[in-house]
Structure formats: structure tokens, C-alpha cells
Amino acid sequence: MKIVFFDSGVGGLTVLQEACRRLPAESYVYYADTLNVPYGVHSKEEVYGFVTACIDDILRNHEVKAIVIACNTATSAAVDDLRSRYSFPIIGMEPAVKPALESVRESGRRVLVTATPLTLKEHKFQTLLGRLESPGQVDTLGLPGLVAFAERGMLDGPEVIAYLREQFAPFELERYGAIVLGCTHFVFFRDAIRQVVPRHIVLTDGNAGTVNQLIRLLDPKRAERSGSAEPAGDAADIVFMSSKGTEDERRRLADSFEAWRRQAADA
CATH class of the missing domain: 3.40.50.1860 (Rossmann fold)
Structure with missing residues (x-):
């Protein structure tokens, strides 16, 4: 079997x-x-x-x-x-929000959950946040472009890095202690994400x-x-x-x- x-x-x-x-x-x-x-x-x-x-x-x-x-x-x-x-x-x-929150407990920094737009808006995810989140400590970011890159076999390179920099630009990343890779495709991009976020940020996946x-x-x-x-x-x-x-x-x-x-x- x-x-x-x-x-x-x-x-x-x-x-x-x-x-x-x-x-x-x-x-x-x-x-x-x-x-x-x-x-x-x-x-x-x-x-x-x-x-x-x-x-x-x-x-x-x-x-x-x-x-x-x-x-x-x-x-x-x-x-x-x-x-x-x-x-x-x-x-x-499910997005690894719990271990991400545990990793920032002492520092008090924020958690950024990245996922597909559908995952982020679904009731299942909102229920997870309601069960785990410290008030106002978690933000979300849809990164559907990473799925397209992964399916094309593009896991790094200038186009990927430029996309990541553009998507992360609205966030003051020094305030964050963890980023959740809330889509299995995103795990391929650990090294690329490491190039564009501060070193202290922990990357978690499920x-x-x-x-x-x-x-x-x-x-x-x-x-x-x-x-x-x-x-x-x-x-x-x-x-x-x-x-x-x-x-x-x-x-x-x-x-x-x-x-x-x-x-x-x-x-």
C-alpha cells in the first residue's frame, strides 16, 4: 500500500x-x-x-x-x-504560525505569514490565527509569484530576487523575528529569501x-x-x-x- x-x-x-x-x-x-x-x-x-x-x-x-x-x-x-x-x-x-510565534516570544518581534492569497483568506487560516495569535503580532503577505517561479524551475536568480525585494518592501523587516513559509512551494526559496531579509529572521515551515x-x-x-x-x-x-x-x-x-x-x- x-x-x-x-x-x-x-x-x-x-x-x-x-x-x-x-x-x-x-x-x-x-x-x-x-x-x-x-x-x-x-x-x-x-x-x-x-x-x-x-x-x-x-x-x-x-x-x-x-x-x-x-x-x-x-x-x-x-x-x-x-x-x-x-x-x-x-x-x-497549515502555516507554521505556532512555532513562529514561539520563536519570537522573548524578543516581542512580529511574525509575517507568507502564503497563497486563497490560503490567507480562508476561514481555516483565520481560525488558526484566532487560536494562536497574540493581538496584532501577525501580518500576512501573499506571494503567488513564487509558485509560478517554482513550476518553471526558477529557484534563484535576479528575477526571483527582484520579486522578493518588491514584495517585502512595504514591511519594516527589522521589526519581524520570523517569516512563515505557508506554501510548500515557498520552501524551495529559503536561500533566495535569506538574501533579502535581515539575518535575525527565522524562517519556519510546516x-x-x-x-x-x-x-x-x-x-x-x-x-x-x-x-x-x-x-x-x-x-x-x-x-x-x-x-x-x-x-x-x-x-x-x-x-x-x-x-x-x-x-x-x-x-
């Missing part, structure tokens, strides 16, 4: 890499809805339809142990309904927390034992799929994953 990682494009590969590192003996499917990427510019209703159609496609082809919705936008739009429809575990993503939750649901005893990192490893079995269904797309996803796996290993 397979653990499925689903995203609109290549962003969820960053979460898959963390799962392969922690659970190298598992078998995986990575499914990208490249027909409809980026999700962040669509309505919630449209994204819900995209996600459910893709999940149906996956289930026609594979026996599933668990599904990780490795996309904050898709999680906001569809995860509650998917959990009501299926008995296997379904793990979603990848490790999501994989921790996957392990807790699949094997609670293992979760108690492992707490942190396990021996590094590569997944022996990963099937790459996309809604386009072409060999070129499958190869692009596989190549992107291998490049990211090497980069993460060198970090």
Missing part, C-alpha cells in the same frame, strides 16, 4: 523528501495537479473540485495507506470533506510537523521512539503521477525531486 503525497505542482516534493528521510522503507505516490496549478488564484469551490477529481484518479490506480495533502491551499479547501469520505488517514498542511503527524497516525509507538530524526535514507519506491498524465511531466517531477533531495542533503 502507498502513502500518497498530493499537491498542485512541485511544492509538495519538499514534504515528500522529509517523509523519505524519516520513513525510507515506505512506498510512495506523488501526484501533482499540473493541469490546474497554481491553486492559489482559484476559488475555494474550484480547488475543491480539482482535489477530489485527483484523489479519485489516485484511488483508481493505487491501494492507499494514507494521503498527505501537501498543499496549504488544498488543505483549506478540501481536507475536512476528504476526511469524512475516507477511512484511511488524511493529513493536511514540513517536519506534517511528517510527524503522519508518523503518529501510522505508528504511534514509532512516533514515541523517534521524536526527532531517524537514519537518513532514500525511498525505494516512489511513483510520480500528474493530472496531465504525460511522461514528460512524470520525468519532470522525478528530476525535480532528485534535485531537491540532493540540495537538502547538502544543507
Whole structure:
């Protein structure tokens, strides 16, 4: 049986890499809805339809142990309904606001949450803020351009840096202690973001927390034992799929994953 990682494009590969590192003996499917990427510019209703159609496609082809919705936008739009429809575990993503707030507790600095526009305006995110936020301490910034860059394989360079400088320009970044990478695509841009923000700013993402939750649901005893990192490893079995269904797309996803796996290993 397979653990499925689903995203609109290549962003969820960053979460898959963390799962392969922690659970190298598992078998995986990575499914990208490249027909409809980026999700962040669509309505919630449209994204819900995209996600459910893709999940149906996956289930026609594979026996599933668990599904990780490795996309904050898709999680906001569809995860509650998917959990009501299926008995296997379904793990979603949410912006890592809690660890970001914890990181600035002593300094009193602000937190900037970056995500897609749809994630930021959804009720799920607003509820998260209401539960966690110290009054007036969190600001938000939509960065849909980073999704487009990632899908084109542009993870650095003058165009990316110029976009980031323009988007961050309205913020007095010295006042911030943490930036939340609230879209899995954004994790690819850690190095680029580091070039344009003050050194003291902590960058947080939800990848490790999501994989921790996957392990807790699949094997609670293992979760108690492992707490942190396990021996590094590569997944022996990963099937790459996309809604386009072409060999070129499958190869692009596989190549992107291998490049990211090497980069993460060198970090």
C-alpha cells in the first residue's frame, strides 16, 4: 500500500523528501495537479473540485495507506470533506504560525505569514490565527509569484530576487523575528529569501510537523521512539503521477525531486 503525497505542482516534493528521510522503507505516490496549478488564484469551490477529481484518479490506480495533502491551499479547501469520505488517514498542511510565534516570544518581534492569497483568506487560516495569535503580532503577505517561479524551475536568480525585494518592501523587516513559509512551494526559496531579509529572521515551515503527524497516525509507538530524526535514507519506491498524465511531466517531477533531495542533503 502507498502513502500518497498530493499537491498542485512541485511544492509538495519538499514534504515528500522529509517523509523519505524519516520513513525510507515506505512506498510512495506523488501526484501533482499540473493541469490546474497554481491553486492559489482559484476559488475555494474550484480547488475543491480539482482535489477530489485527483484523489479519485489516485484511488483508481493505487491501494492507499494514507494521503498527505501537501498543499496549504488544498488543505483549506478540501481536507475536512476528504476526511469524512475516507477511512484511511488524511493529513493536511497549515502555516507554521505556532512555532513562529514561539520563536519570537522573548524578543516581542512580529511574525509575517507568507502564503497563497486563497490560503490567507480562508476561514481555516483565520481560525488558526484566532487560536494562536497574540493581538496584532501577525501580518500576512501573499506571494503567488513564487509558485509560478517554482513550476518553471526558477529557484534563484535576479528575477526571483527582484520579486522578493518588491514584495517585502512595504514591511519594516527589522521589526519581524520570523517569516512563515505557508506554501510548500515557498520552501524551495529559503536561500533566495535569506538574501533579502535581515539575518535575525527565522524562517519556519510546516514540513517536519506534517511528517510527524503522519508518523503518529501510522505508528504511534514509532512516533514515541523517534521524536526527532531517524537514519537518513532514500525511498525505494516512489511513483510520480500528474493530472496531465504525460511522461514528460512524470520525468519532470522525478528530476525535480532528485534535485531537491540532493540540495537538502547538502544543507
